[in-house]
Amino acid sequence: xxxxxxxxxxxxxxxxxxxxxxxxxxxxxxxxxxxxxxxxxxxxxxxxxxxxxxxxxxxxxxxxxxxxxxxxxxxxxxxxxxxxxxxxxxxxxxxxxxxxxxxxxxxxxxxxxxxxxxxxxxxxxxxxxxxxxxxxxxxxxxxxxxxxxxxxxxxxxxxxxxxxxxxxxxxxxxxxxxxxxxxxxxxxxxxxxxxxxxxxxxxxxxxxxxxxxxxxxxxxxxxxxxxxxxxxxxxxxxxxxxxxxxxxxxxxxxxxxxxxxxxxxxxxxxxxxxxxxxxxxxxxxxxxxxxxxxxxxxxxxxxxxxxxxxxxxxxxxxxxxxxxxxxxxxxxxxxxx
Amino acid sequence: xxxxxxxxxxxxxxxxxxxxxxxxxxxxxxxxxxxxxxxxxxxxxxxxxxxxxxxxxxxxxxxxxxxxxxxxxxxxxxxxxxxxxxxxxxxxxxxxxxxxxxxxxxxxxxxxxxxxxxxxxxxxxxxxxxxxxxxxxxxxxxxxxxxxxxxxxxxxxxxxxxxxxxxxxxxxxxxxxxxxxxxxxxxxxxxxxxxxxxxxxxxxxxxxxxxxxxxxxxxxxxxxxxxxxxxxxxxxxxxxxxxxxxxxxxxxxxxxxxxxxxxxxxxxxxxxxxxxxxxxxxxxxxxxxxxxxx
Numbered sequence: 001x002x003x004x005x006x007x008x009x010x011x012x013x014x015x016x017x018x019x020x021x022x023x024x025x026x027x028x029x030x031x032x033x034x035x036x037x038x039x040x041x042x043x044x045x046x047x048x049x050x051x052x053x054x055x056x057x058x059x060x061x062x063x064x065x066x067x068x069x070x071x072x073x074x075x076x077x078x079x080x081x082x083x084x085x086x087x088x089x090x091x092x093x094x095x096x097x098x099x100x101x102x103x104x105x106x107x108x109x110x111x112x113x114x115x116x117x118x119x120x121x122x123x124x125x126x127x128x129x130x131x132x133x134x135x136x137x138x139x140x141x142x143x144x145x146x147x148x149x150x151x152x153x154x155x156x157x158x159x160x161x162x163x164x165x166x167x168x169x170x171x172x173x174x175x176x177x178x179x180x181x182x183x184x185x186x187x188x189x190x191x192x193x194x195x196x197x198x199x200x201x202x203x204x205x206x207x208x209x210x211x212x213x214x215x216x217x218x219x220x221x222x223x224x225x226x227x228x229x230x231x232x233x234x235x236x237x238x239x240x241x242x243x244x245x246x247x248x249x250x251x252x253x254x255x256x257x258x259x260x261x262x263x264x265x266x267x268x269x270x271x272x273x274x275x276x277x278x279x280x281x282x283x284x285x286x287x288x289x290x291x292x293x294x295x296x297x298x299x300x301x302x303x304x305x306x307x308x309x310x311x312x313x314x315x316x317x318x319x320x321x322x323x324x325x326x327x328x329x330x331x332x333x334x335x336x337x
Numbered sequence: 338x339x340x341x342x343x344x345x346x347x348x349x350x351x352x353x354x355x356x357x358x359x360x361x362x363x364x365x366x367x368x369x370x371x372x373x374x375x376x377x378x379x380x381x382x383x384x385x386x387x388x389x390x391x392x393x394x395x396x397x398x399x400x401x402x403x404x405x406x407x408x409x410x411x412x413x414x415x416x417x418x419x420x421x422x423x424x425x426x427x428x429x430x431x432x433x434x435x436x437x438x439x440x441x442x443x444x445x446x447x448x449x450x451x452x453x454x455x456x457x458x459x460x461x462x463x464x465x466x467x468x469x470x471x472x473x474x475x476x477x478x479x480x481x482x483x484x485x486x487x488x489x490x491x492x493x494x495x496x497x498x499x500x501x502x503x504x505x506x507x508x509x510x511x512x513x514x515x516x517x518x519x520x521x522x523x524x525x526x527x528x529x530x531x532x533x534x535x536x537x538x539x540x541x542x543x544x545x546x547x548x549x550x551x552x553x554x555x556x557x558x559x560x561x562x563x564x565x566x567x568x569x570x571x572x573x574x575x576x577x578x579x580x581x582x583x584x585x586x587x588x589x590x591x592x593x594x595x596x597x598x599x600x601x602x603x604x605x606x607x608x609x610x611x612x613x614x615x616x617x618x619x620x621x622x623x624x625x626x627x628x629x630x631x
Contacts, residue, residue, distance in 0.1 A: 135615050
């Protein structure tokens, strides 16, 4: 009983610490942005990182936890972005509050992207491995072509403009926090464990009574819905959408973040998103060499750490705390010797 | 009817290019189960090599020599890429190898950007495009040479795979790597050879592609690479004859769609076809389906 209480205490403590750290990061960044220490360019970059975090963690459901090769994630982002953009343009005079407008549009984006995920997922998840990857790639290209050609709704290749630019740092930050928390809680629930078991061994998990098709579809739809959220954030940040933003290269970019961070590690995705969005900007000094360096870094990391930066591990602030504590006590004990 | 025949010839022309590039995808996939995303970039480099040897050096080399030099250079490039980036990852999870291939593709694109610049370069056809009369139709000489040379090289490849010792070794390695080692086959050499042949044919495809559209730029390989990859899947990935058939089919379907249905929707139709094939016959037209065993 005592042990149970201890466990309960650690768990509560653990959550508390994680939330505190998130809150502190927010306060610090918010103050820095408001006081002008972080300029407009940098704060835009931070919002872009937050969008990529949403995209990468959502793709992590399908690729990392479910173990499926998914090369068309940008298409779902595009569907979400266009839905949110069109809703945003239509309702900007009706809804006065920016936050409410964003929430309504995001809800719409989640529905359309999730529905697209359902439509693609139902037939696609019968396929395995590379074939699924090829199919999602093909679907992504189809979505791009459809968006380009549906001129009456999306304004074709010229792009959809006039979306209200309402994405501020606090909205982006808390949306990201909510999405990542939801994904984390889902993955640690019963359903999440069922999904992870499918990744580990499909046949074995089927034999213990897990409905593989249902859980695969569930994972796929969830990934698409959260991609819709990322798309909505993107639409309200850029205020302009073009089909070229959601092509195969974009899907690959998101996919690279997931694999580089470690498939099945949400904190890995977050770190990799930060690194990979910052890296090309940071390398601006090298000008024309920067994408050469970027791709070399990619290859070198994969050669020497094929499981990604984090593997399947997560960063946990409680662990860091106990680690610091143990180190401290060690020093303390040595001192008392 | 005349329009139809002309479109068919155009389709065969594009199809030859797709088939040449698809062979590289399918051979590499057959032997190390890797979707080599950098293959489209080798195709692009092949075109640039031809451009350099045709216009940037003072000697006036004959067309055949330019092609052969470019193919050899591309083959060396393919082997180097395999040795540097893929060899270490043969036993790693397949997804890491895939990311490395994507990284390699980005690397090569930016290398080309750095060396040759971002501007579109004009690639004048190295052979005359004047029409030739054949069975009452006017066909450009370039088209004839494209189709002819492609078919010739594919025949050489088929002969090589089926009748020679290294070809036999290649088939053995793709069937069972472990058993191939036991039979005394040097796997490393065979994989290098596969990359060399695939890259050389890909470069040939790139040269024809650049001449057909008479321009050349660093991202030239992306779209035809993707289409050729679809062709490989279409015919059954891992199957060389399948890649040739798939290449010609995709080429003909694409030109026919452009001519008779819609120019804008052509990509959606081609990719939709790919999805249909994957759903109803995932192993492709000529591929064998494999059952998963516990």
